[in-house]
Every structure is written in C-alpha cells, then in structure tokens.
Amino acid sequence: MNDIIMKYMCLYIYLLFMKIMNIMSGISSILAMGLLSPVQSMLSLMILFLSTSFCLYLQGFELIGLLYMLMYVGAIAILFTFILSLLNIEYLPKNNIQSTSYLLFIFLIMPLDLSYEADSLIMNLFNINNELITIGDLLYSEYAIIFMLSSIILVMSVVGAMSVIKC
C-alpha cells in the first residue's frame, strides 16, 4: 500500500515538473523574441534550451535531451554570448513590441507549440534502452553518406565563417 502511494507521488511530481518545464519554455520563447535587450534575450534563450532538454529527458528521449543540452547550451549559446560581448550594442532594455500585441503573441500558439504531447511518458518508456546502440548502428551503416556529408558541411561552415570575416 505504501509502495503504491509512493509510486503515485513520484508520478505526480514527475508530471508536475514536466508541466512546469513546458510552461517555462513557452514563456521564455516569448521573452527571447523581442521585449528585452539582447543580453536578456540570450539568457531567456538559454532557459528555453534548458527547459526543452529537460522535457525531452523526462519524456524518455534521453539521448536527444542530453545532446540538446550539449549542443545548444554548450556551443550555440556560448557562440551568441561571445558575439554579443564582441559588438558594441546598446544594452538598455527597450520596449520593442507594441503593448497591444502582447495578447496576440500569447494567444498565438507559441507556448502550445512547444508543449505538445506532454503526457506521453508511458508510451515511450519501453524503447529507450538501446537508443544509443541503434543510432550508432544506423550512423555507420545506413546513414553513412549523410554522416560524411554533414561533417563536410561543418568544415565548410567553419571555412566560410573565416572567409566572411576576413574580407
């Protein structure tokens, strides 16, 4: 009896945490767009990435959640912050959105769009055991050409970035 109560308590806390993460991702996606200064919008973009990766991790897509945190927060957000510190922009927060259009933004599906399919944990729990093994197999057998093409795209992007800055 006690075990069952503990199990339901854990499930309830789990669902509540997931709902909180969904709502936080929706709010920070609105905040990241326009109504703050660039530094604060970068901060809310990081919050958006973190909450999205928490959502993915909690719903059973563990590898993709960890990869999101690694790639977006570790690489792209740091790149944005570095560029923001490099440039000389005004850092005062201005009201960039007209205040009549807040309501439009809030009702225009952006929070609902990120918090899609929130309660699907039970369906996904049985196929997460060998996700990494399956992805590794597929990357070396079926998707090998696409894998090599993506590596070539990365190298070309680095060379292109350097050549764009140079001239």
Place this chain on the structure above:
Amino acid sequence: MFSILTILLMFYFCKNNIITLLISIEMLLLTVTLKFIYLGGYLNDISPTMFALLIIILAGAESAIGLSLLVSYYKLRGRITHIL
C-alpha cells in the same frame, strides 16, 4: 506551421535586429525538431531521431555562418539594429 507563422509575425512586430533574427531561426529549428522527435516517439520509429541529429548539425553550421555575417555587417555599417 503555426510556429513558422508565429515566428515570422513576431519578427515583423519587433524592431528588426539581426540578433533577434538569428535567435528566431534557432527557435524555429528547435520547434520543428521537437515536433519530429515527438512524432517519432508516437510512432515508435528511430528515423526522426536521426533527422534531429542532422538538424542539430545544420543549426550549428547556420548559426556560425549567421554570426560571421553579423560581425562583417557590423564592421561594414557600424550598427546592427534598424536594418530595413
């Protein structure tokens, strides 16, 4: 579809700013990838996960190119807001 429309509308209503444009492109890719992953979990399929990996790689390349364009635009014009 809703995410594409919403992000374009938001970018239109905001004062146009290249950093906001790049951030909105990142959020657009994030939303589309999230839809792919949820659909893959719903259908018990692995190929949307591979798609998500490729989209993450493309997003990294795109943000690098976009930020280098931003720096070169700043060196050329001296400002990055009010681009239109």
